[in-house]
Amino acid sequence: MDYSNLIFSQMGHDSSAEIVIWNAMIRGFAFNGPLQECIRMFDEMPRRGLKPHNFTYPYVINSCCELEWYGRGKRVHCEIVKSGFESSYAVANSLFNMYLKMPASFDVGLASNCKLDYARKIFDDMCVRPVELWNQMIDDLETARSFFETMPQRNVVSWNSMISSYAKHGKFVESLNLFVQMQSEGVNPDGYTFVSVLSACSNLGDLEFGKYIHYLIGDLSQSEVMVGTALTEMYAQCGDVDKAFAVFIKIGKRDVFSWNVIIKALALHGRSEEAIKIFLLMRKTGLKPNDFTFTSALLACSHGGLVEEGHIIFNSMEKDHKIIPKITHYGCLIDMLCRNGQLEEAMLLVEDMPFKPDVAIWGTLLGGCRVTGDLKLAEKVVEKATEMETNESGVYVLLSNIHASAGQWIEAADARKKMDEKKISKRAGSSVV
Numbered sequence: 001m002d003y004s005n006l007i008f009s010q011m012g013h014d015s016s017a018e019i020v021i022w023n024a025m026i027r028g029f030a031f032n033g034p035l036q037e038c039i040r041m042f043d044e045m046p047r048r049g050l051k052p053h054n055f056t057y058p059y060v061i062n063s064c065c066e067l068e069w070y071g072r073g074k075r076v077h078c079e080i081v082k083s084g085f086e087s088s089y090a091v092a093n094s095l096f097n098m099y100l101k102m103p104a105s106f107d108v109g110l111a112s113n114c115k116l117d118y119a120r121k122i123f124d125d126m127c128v129r130p131v132e133l134w135n136q137m138i139d140d141l142e143t144a145r146s147f148f149e150t151m152p153q154r155n156v157v158s159w160n161s162m163i164s165s166y167a168k169h170g171k172f173v174e175s176l177n178l179f180v181q182m183q184s185e186g187v188n189p190d191g192y193t194f195v196s197v198l199s200a201c202s203n204l205g206d207l208e209f210g211k212y213i214h215y216l217i218g219d220l221s222q223s224e225v226m227v228g229t230a231l232t233e234m235y236a237q238c239g240d241v242d243k244a245f246a247v248f249i250k251i252g253k254r255d256v257f258s259w260n261v262i263i264k265a266l267a268l269h270g271r272s273e274e275a276i277k278i279f280l281l282m283r284k285t286g287l288k289p290n291d292f293t294f295t296s297a298l299l300a301c302s303h304g305g306l307v308e309e310g311h312i313i314f315n316s317m318e319k320d321h322k323i324i325p326k327i328t329h330y331g332c333l334i335d336m337l338c339r340n341g342q343l344e345e346a347m348l349l350v351e352d353m354p355f356k357p358d359v360a361i362w363g364t365l366l367g368g369c370r371v372t373g374d375l376k377l378a379e380k381v382v383e384k385a386t387e388m389e390t391n392e393s394g395v396y397v398l399l400s401n402i403h404a405s406a407g408q409w410i411e412a413a414d415a416r417k418k419m420d421e422k423k424i425s426k427r428a429g430s431s432v433v
Contacts, residue, residue, distance in 0.1 A: 272304020338368025
């Protein structure tokens with residue numbers, strides 16, 4: 001924009017007063033930046049006797065949105081209303097997008113759905129509402145279905161938006177039911193549809209429906225990697241790790257997420273050595289592991305008792321890959337040591353790690369105490385955990401069980417009593433079956 005701005009600055013007064021030229025400059029800054037110049041020129045227009053119109057406002061609103069100057073954007077909205085250009089499709093569309101992107105917390109003192117109310121009003125007042133705008137309104141689950149049902153035309157994006165909304169909000173059965181309805185209406189699913197539906201199958205443990213989706217997908221080598229990854233995860237979550245591995249092998253161009261899923265699947269199903277072999281194979285392919293890859297690999301070492309391999313992998317994170325270990329990685333390493341009876345080393349690691357231990361870390365140590373029957377350390381761990389004033393029942397239940405396994409019934413009852421005193425209750429187990 002430097003050259004354009006130079007020419008503009010050298011224009012005579014009569015030429016530079018043309019609204020068309022100002023709009024061209026505002027549009028240029030909106031597309032090429034700096035965006036602040038777009039707003040500055042808009043502010044300068046009234047001082048030059050120029051009146052913005054429907055070819056000016058969309059670029060100004062979009063610039064406010066990109067800069068996250070939502071207060072400024074709302075003031076421009078007020079000017080739009082006063083000037084009567086709110087009914088213009090281009091202007092209304094830019095306002096609609098701004099209110100959808102606006103953080104819910106922006107308007108202090110107003111309801112959290114205020115921005116949706118603004119967007120809804122603009123949407124309702126628009127004369128032309130193409131399917132793309134209807135799709136954007138499918139976001140808030142409470143009102144999304146009613147919008148979806150009243151859409152004059154629904155494409156695959158519309159169905160995907162609704163199906164994924166259900167899946168994201170934990171309404172997995174509704175997600176699958178809507179997919180069935182989508183098929184009955186003759187709409188062909190795409191990769192994004194399959195990913196959302198497979199996610200629902202994974203969370204429900206619905207292997208049969210997942211197999212049906214696999215049949216619909218067909219040749220995996222022709223599918224997007226995200227579909228193959230979702231299918232791998234579905235089989236793993238539903239307990240068929242062999243099929244998960246077979247799907248993983250058939251994925252055309254595997255990315256780091258694909259490798260992460262299969263490494264974690266093998267680790268959780270007790271096939272730790274295979275998981276580590278896959279991890280090492282991934283490194284040989286030249287694909288860079290991320291922190292989730294290391295979490296899965298360390299989980300495999302923990303579950304398989306691969307202490308030496310676990311230390312090597314943990315130490316390689318920062319040394320070879322410049323990835324700083326997080327508390328989850330320390331947690332996996334501590335769990336590995338506890339499972340192998342190395343409580344003293346685990347306790348030293350807790351004291352030396354650059355994080356304050358959370359309830360999960362103390363729970364892991366307590367689990368190790370149960371394996372070794374170390375009551376003295378168990379008491380120390382519970383004391384540390386209670387300093388956190390946690391409402392988690394796990395540490396107290398574990399301590400009670402440790403005392404009970406040692407025949408110390410009075411101490412076991414005391415641990416349970418402390419739960420009652422702190423008004424901590426143990427949540428009942430649940431199942432999708």
